[in-house]
Amino acid sequence: MFALSPEDLVVLALLIPAIAAVLIPLFHKSPNVREAVTLVAAALVALTVWSLLPLVLSGIRPSMKLAEPVPGVALAFAVEPLGMLFALVAGSLWIVNSIYSIGYMRGNHEPRQTSFYVCFAIAIAATMGIAFAGNLFTLFLFYEVLTLSTYPLVTHKATPEAMRAGRVYLMLLIGTSMVLLLPAIVITGVLAGTLDFKAGGILDGKIGAAGLSLLLALFVFGIGKAALMPFHFWLPAAMVAPTPVSALLHAVAVVKAGVFSVLKIIVYVFGIDTLARAGTTDWLVWAASATVIIASLVALRQDNLKKRLAYSTVSQLSYVILAAAILTPLSAIGAAMHIAAHAVAKITLFFAAGSIYTAAHKTEISQLDGIGWKMPWTMTAFAIGALGMIGLPPTAGFFGKWFMLQGATQTGQWLPVAVIMASTVLNAAYFLPIVFRAFFAEARPAYSLGAAANVDSDAQHDHGEAPWPIVLALSLTALATLALFFAPDVPLALAKLMVGG
Amino acid sequence: MMAFEHHLPILQVLVPMFAAVLSAFCMRGTTAWAVALVASWAALLIAVLLAIKVFASPEPISYVMGGWTVPIGIEYRVDRLNAFVLLLVTIIGAVIMPYARKSVAKEIDSHQQAWFYTMYLLCLTGLLGITVTGDAFNVFVFMEISSLSTYVLIALGRNRRALLASYQYLIVGTIGATFYVIGVGLLYLVTGSLNLADIASRLGGASAEFQRPIIAALAFLTVGICLKLALFPLHVWLPNAYAHAPSVATVFLAGTATKVAVYLLIRIFYSVYGAAMPFTSLPVSEILLVMSVAAMVLASLSAVFESDTKRMLAYSSVAQISYMTLGIALANESGLTGGIVHMMNHGVMKAALFLALGAVFFRVGSVRLDDLAGIGRKMPLTMAVFVVAGLGLIGVPGTAGFISKWYLAVGAIEKGYWPLAFVIVASSLIAVVYIGRVIEVAYFREPSANVASTRDPPLSMLVPMLLLGAATLYLGVYTEWSAGLAQDAARMLLGGLK
Numbered sequence A: 001m002f003a004l005s006p007e008d009l010v011v012l013a014l015l016i017p018a019i020a021a022v023l024i025p026l027f028h029k030s031p032n033v034r035e036a037v038t039l040v041a042a043a044l045v046a047l048t049v050w051s052l053l054p055l056v057l058s059g060i061r062p063s064m065k066l067a068e069p070v071p072g073v074a075l076a077f078a079v080e081p082l083g084m085l086f087a088l089v090a091g092s093l094w095i096v097n098s099i100y101s102i103g104y105m106r107g108n109h110e111p112r113q114t115s116f117y118v119c120f121a122i123a124i125a126a127t128m129g130i131a132f133a134g135n136l137f138t139l140f141l142f143y144e145v146l147t148l149s150t151y152p153l154v155t156h157k158a159t160p161e162a163m164r165a166g167r168v169y170l171m172l173l174i175g176t177s178m179v180l181l182l183p184a185i186v187i188t189g190v191l192a193g194t195l196d197f198k199a200g201g202i203l204d205g206k207i208g209a210a211g212l213s214l215l216l217a218l219f220v221f222g223i224g225k226a227a228l229m230p231f232h233f234w235l236p237a238a239m240v241a242p243t244p245v246s247a248l249l250h251a252v253a254v255v256k257a258g259v260f261s262v263l264k265i266i267v268y269v270f271g272i273d274t275l276a277r278a279g280t281t282d283w284l285v286w287a288a289s290a291t292v293i294i295a296s297l298v299a300l301r302q303d304n305l306k307k308r309l310a311y312s313t314v315s316q317l318s319y320v321i322l323a324a325a326i327l328t329p330l331s332a333i334g335a336a337m338h339i340a341a342h343a344v345a346k347i348t349l350f351f352a353a354g355s356i357y358t359a360a361h362k363t364e365i366s367q368l369d370g371i372g373w374k375m376p377w378t379m380t381a382f383a384i385g386a387l388g389m390i391g392l393p394p395t396a397g398f399f400g401k402w403f404m405l406q407g408a409t410q411t412g413q414w415l416p417v418a419v420i421m422a423s424t425v426l427n428a429a430y431f432l433p434i435v436f437r438a439f440f441a442e443a444r445p446a447y448s449l450g451a452a453a454n455v456d457s458d459a460q461h462d463h464g465e466a467p468w469p470i471v472l473a474l475s476l477t478a479l480a481t482l483a484l485f486f487a488p489d490v491p492l493a494l495a496k497l498m499v500g501g
Numbered sequence B: 001m002m003a004f005e006h007h008l009p010i011l012q013v014l015v016p017m018f019a020a021v022l023s024a025f026c027m028r029g030t031t032a033w034a035v036a037l038v039a040s041w042a043a044l045l046i047a048v049l050l051a052i053k054v055f056a057s058p059e060p061i062s063y064v065m066g067g068w069t070v071p072i073g074i075e076y077r078v079d080r081l082n083a084f085v086l087l088l089v090t091i092i093g094a095v096i097m098p099y100a101r102k103s104v105a106k107e108i109d110s111h112q113q114a115w116f117y118t119m120y121l122l123c124l125t126g127l128l129g130i131t132v133t134g135d136a137f138n139v140f141v142f143m144e145i146s147s148l149s150t151y152v153l154i155a156l157g158r159n160r161r162a163l164l165a166s167y168q169y170l171i172v173g174t175i176g177a178t179f180y181v182i183g184v185g186l187l188y189l190v191t192g193s194l195n196l197a198d199i200a201s202r203l204g205g206a207s208a209e210f211q212r213p214i215i216a217a218l219a220f221l222t223v224g225i226c227l228k229l230a231l232f233p234l235h236v237w238l239p240n241a242y243a244h245a246p247s248v249a250t251v252f253l254a255g256t257a258t259k260v261a262v263y264l265l266i267r268i269f270y271s272v273y274g275a276a277m278p279f280t281s282l283p284v285s286e287i288l289l290v291m292s293v294a295a296m297v298l299a300s301l302s303a304v305f306e307s308d309t310k311r312m313l314a315y316s317s318v319a320q321i322s323y324m325t326l327g328i329a330l331a332n333e334s335g336l337t338g339g340i341v342h343m344m345n346h347g348v349m350k351a352a353l354f355l356a357l358g359a360v361f362f363r364v365g366s367v368r369l370d371d372l373a374g375i376g377r378k379m380p381l382t383m384a385v386f387v388v389a390g391l392g393l394i395g396v397p398g399t400a401g402f403i404s405k406w407y408l409a410v411g412a413i414e415k416g417y418w419p420l421a422f423v424i425v426a427s428s429l430i431a432v433v434y435i436g437r438v439i440e441v442a443y444f445r446e447p448s449a450n451v452a453s454t455r456d457p458p459l460s461m462l463v464p465m466l467l468l469g470a471a472t473l474y475l476g477v478y479t480e481w482s483a484g485l486a487q488d489a490a491r492m493l494l495g496g497l498k
Helices: A006-026 A031-057 A081-107 A113-132 A136-154 A160-192 A209-222 A234-240 A243-252 A254-270 A272-278 A282-300 A305-326 A329-360 A376-390 A397-410 A414-440 A468-486 A489-500 B002-006 B008-024 B029-056 B080-107 B110-132 B136-155 B161-191 B196-206 B211-229 B237-244 B247-276 B285-304 B309-330 B333-364 B380-394 B400-414 B418-444 B459-477 B480-495
Strands: A063-070 A073-078 B061-064 B075-078
Touching: A006 A031, A006 A063, A006 A081, A006 A113, A031 A081, A031 A113, A031 A489, A063 B400, A063 B459, A073 A113, A073 A136, A081 A113, A081 A243, A081 A254, A081 A329, A081 A468, A081 A489, A113 A136, A113 A243, A113 A254, A136 A160, A136 A243, A136 A254, A160 A209, A160 A234, A160 B400, A160 B418, A209 A254, A209 A272, A209 A282, A234 A243, A234 A305, A243 A254, A243 A305, A243 A329, A254 A272, A254 A305, A254 A329, A282 A305, A282 A414, A305 A329, A305 A397, A305 A414, A329 A376, A329 A397, A329 A468, A329 A489, A376 A397, A376 A414, A376 A468, A397 A414, A397 A468, B002 B008, B008 B029, B008 B061, B008 B075, B008 B110, B029 B061, B029 B075, B029 B080, B029 B110, B029 B480, B075 B080, B075 B110, B075 B196, B080 B110, B080 B247, B080 B333, B080 B459, B080 B480, B110 B136, B110 B247, B136 B161, B136 B237, B136 B247, B161 B196, B161 B211, B161 B237, B196 B247, B211 B247, B211 B309, B237 B247, B237 B309, B247 B309, B247 B333, B247 B480, B285 B309, B285 B418, B309 B333, B309 B400, B309 B418, B333 B380, B333 B400, B333 B459, B333 B480, B380 B400, B380 B418, B380 B459, B400 B418, B400 B459, B400 B480
Parallel strands: none
Antiparallel strands: A063 A073, B061 B075
16 A cells, blocks of 8 residues: 555545446346445545545645646646545545445345446545546536436436436536536636646636626536525435435535535635635625525425435535635635535434434434434434534534634624524524434324324334444444544644645 | 559549449448448548648648649649548548448348448548548539438438438538539639639639629538538438438438538638638628527427437537537637537547447337337447437537537637627537436336347447447547647638638
């Protein structure tokens, strides 16, 4: 392992999942070997990104150029702290997600499991590509690969509803990226003469304040994966997918790729200082604030557990955008921290939702009375994840909000402060009742439930915990949610390096 | 060796022409196929040799017929632009020939198979002739050769509607050729020459005196050629022709015929008119621009509502051709590079798509959308090629289509046409819809009874398909041989502009 150069590690991080995607179909007939391929690849990817970490922390910035399809537009990788953080999150969570997937897919007897694992592996390769992209073109390329490789996952069930969701997913994500993001990249290329990510940005002095603001709008709304309203519809629609896919979308790859790209573009293409000097980006603060609040209000009204989680994601993503839009180094640190914190907490919540579905076949919150005593591991993990969402200590979510608030108060921006406060209350209002219900409400008989409930034996049947891989996975991520509070060194160090240059 | 190298330009035409004669005397389809195969690969070899020669030296290759000096005799003239187009046409021809044997054997009666290859070779002769010649009237002759053989190729389709489609194209194609020859006639009256380079050098002097006929000639030439290249709204012949022609003929025509017409348009606009008078004084850019934008949107929308996948791709061709004409209309280096490179990129991608459909027809006997249900699992490699080439049509980064779009968008922005950049990218969204429809049906529906026992086609058909599918990806990352050459050609053309 030590004979490898840092550049080799970067290539390996992409290559390992890509090779896995080729190997998995070869073992179509023997599921155990097939799953072993996924697990081994996931472990190797985690090993790769973690062995890259000390190098990046010590100041090494591996970079390479693979090809140059258009002069000045290269397929290139360059590792910087923020990308490193994202790669760590995605690379580490792939293992847990794989363990969970195996339990879930087998527990629910899902069809077409081979293509499921193939698409998953491609999505991870694409995520690594996004994390290590050295310029806007490379970022865009892997961004689109990620959309395309997750489309078959969203439509996995092949029901009419799933197909509809798939169409929304594809059209919204490809649509925004083609119509807004691509022109934004072309314009940046024409104006700046380069597409490379550089500390301090590449657009200083190349464009007026109004143009800068307009270009920023193209980027922010063009990255549909960040789910800034009004381009958030794809996320609740994609809830029809199997739960491991939801976890992938919400925690590991897709939405994280969205906010990561937004943050990266604000820091490395525009430059925080350039934007702050231009002073025409207040609208982004408002747009992100509106998304945070509105999505929270919508989440409050959802009875379907996964829908509520989905709107919670929409709201949480805009924290990151909001933090970036505050345009101070401290808030940018908060944004980076929140990417990591939200990842582990949200994946826990989705794992728990899938666990409930697998063991008890329940999908609505109103059916969850007393379930905490039947599924103690699951619901304890859920409670930890919920605390993470609210941002209470001792969970990872605390630091993100802490730095955001500090950044905002330092520069006297009171709107973000108010929004973060209000949404914290809202988060508590839609997560805590679930925990309360699960542990302190009496399980009611099926007939007294609302019309939406399943009035069949499922609602009553005696169940215990979900299969062990599921429980193992969600316990690990719940643990990580706590661990990130007590040991936030790695993300914090990387986030500080990001704003430090 | 020297003598042979000297004759390359004429050999480019003669090899397929004599092969056509040879093939006409073959009794068996397989023998004719072997002749066509050898001739296609020989033509590719010649085109490669020509390209190496042309791109190595700054001067174009000039070859005079029968010892008559230019401009009295017919001149074959190979510069960076047509060397590029020769490459494209011969590559497509060479790649599809191995595929052709089984597909043709399945779709065409055995006594007509030799005729099919004869007509294919004649069509190849005509297309290569149009590209290689430097003589305006000679272009017309080769245009007729390629058109007449195309009518037969289309009419050889199984379906009786192929006859109607062929007849429709016959009418339209004849009008197009007539318009072209009227334009050439007017130019001849004004300049007294038929050599394109010579016309260009005399046109400038004559323009003061004969303003009107020169513009009229341009109008006739433009409309005539645009009928051939199916520029919206002169495209109505194309969907029927592509839908009902035999699979191999569709692949060949879609990959090459319209591109050669695009080449001719570039030649007339840039090398003849553009070199003679200020390009901006000609009223063509704006018209071409509007038509191209209309085609991008409207033809793509037509593709969305088509239930026959071959027709669907045909409409998509009309839309994609407009990317090329858009590049011509932009008339700056990035735009023109995008237009020229899209000839190559679209040729490769569309050929791959039609090859995949041809393979489906070979196995299932239908290419209607509903009959494709669940075929993605039964013919995995075939549909994988379809998906990859389809992504190319959409212009996903990493595929050839993205490169064209990038150059065009940069060209539009450099020209200050900001909204146009958005239209270019928005039109690709419509491609998401029509390609997505096929993917949904092919992968997410349960296989119906008639595709249940289907599998990928035999190796001879599979390999060309995979080759072009891989090329779609390769040309999206390594562009030395596509965009690199196209940019060279664009620089040369713009360098000659007044």
